[in-house]
Amino acid sequence: MRMRKKKHLDERLAACGAVDLGWLPDGVHDDGNAEQKDLSAVFGNNAPVHLEIGCGKGKFANTIAGLHPDINYIAVEQTPNVIVSAMEQTVSLGLKNLRYFMGNAGYLQKVLRPDSIECIYLNFSCPFPKTRYTKHRLTSERFLPIYRDLLVNGGVILQKTDNREFFDYSLESLTKGGFEIRYVTRDLHNSDVSGNIITEYEQRFLSQGLPIYYLEAVNKK
Numbered sequence: 273m274r275m276r277k278k279k280h281l282d283e284r285l286a287a288c289g290a291v292d293l294g295w296l297p298d299g300v301h302d303d304g305n306a307e308q309k310d311l312s313a314v315f316g317n318n319a320p321v322h323l324e325i326g327c328g329k330g331k332f333a334n335t336i337a338g339l340h341p342d343i344n345y346i347a348v349e350q351t352p353n354v355i356v357s358a359m360e361q362t363v364s365l366g367l368k369n370l371r372y373f374m375g376n377a378g379y380l381q382k383v384l385r386p387d388s389i390e391c392i393y394l395n396f397s398c399p400f401p402k403t404r405y406t407k408h409r410l411t412s413e414r415f416l417p418i419y420r421d422l423l424v425n426g427g428v429i430l431q432k433t434d435n436r437e438f439f440d441y442s443l444e445s446l447t448k449g450g451f452e453i454r455y456v457t458r459d460l461h462n463s464d465v466s467g468n469i470i471t472e473y474e475q476r477f478l479s480q481g482l483p484i485y486y487l488e489a490v491n492k493k
């Protein structure tokens with residue numbers, strides 16, 4: 273089902289130009305001149321860069337960027353209706369270390385260089401339970417080679433989900449895809465992990481008393 277465009281969406285997005293890296297070149301939003309960004313020029317420094325894919329309304333990205341001014345963050349989201357809220361929050365907080373790409377993460381290699389990212393966050397990615405949609409899962413074999421290319425050697429994927437089947441699928445897929453699983457918990461909020469930042473979806477699942485599944489996977493090149 274196509275989502276109805278929010279009122280004044282274009283004007284609101286235009287007002288967030290300072291934090292907007294633009295659309296991912298997907299053939300629709302592509303002028304044929306897409307180039308991989310020099311991230312030290314984008315942020316004006318050489319700090320490490322972390323990437324969140326599927327940031328939704330940006331609670332996680334804005335919180336973590338505010339807590340870690342020494343790290344640069346890029347958040348990616350394919351739904352303009354929700355990313356606009358994330359971007360507006362970044363502008364109103366005045367965060368200099370958080371920028372956004374709109375579009376499907378499958379096109380990230382057109383705009384990011386190999387070995388440019390130290391950490392990828394996959395927070396409550398859509399589980400796509402039906403087998404025929406497996407390729408849309410953000411831990412499917414379609415996406416893992418992209419992450420392996422973008423991540424430095426030793427870079428990590430940190431994944432949280434409420435969905436046990438998707439979690440088990442991700443563990444298997446990441447292992448097959450060349451990642452080394454370094455940490456797993458099936459109950460993040462009763463684990464020894466500290467400093468967890470609660471996302472919008474996580475808040476919803478916690479209030480329903482559901483356990484949160486969490487893994488850390490290391491990119492070995």
Ligand SMILES: C[S@@+](CC[C@H](N)C(=O)[O-])C[C@H]1O[C@@H](n2cnc3c(N)ncnc32)[C@H](O)[C@@H]1O
Nearest residue numbers: 326327328349350351376377395396471472473
């Ligand atoms: C279930 S929501 C979770 C939002 C947020 N991370 C949270 O934890 O509250 C998943 C988000 O991922 C986005 N998404 C799914 N597949 C994507 C893709 N291939 N590229 C970019 N965004 C994607 C969806 O549009 C949706 O906003």
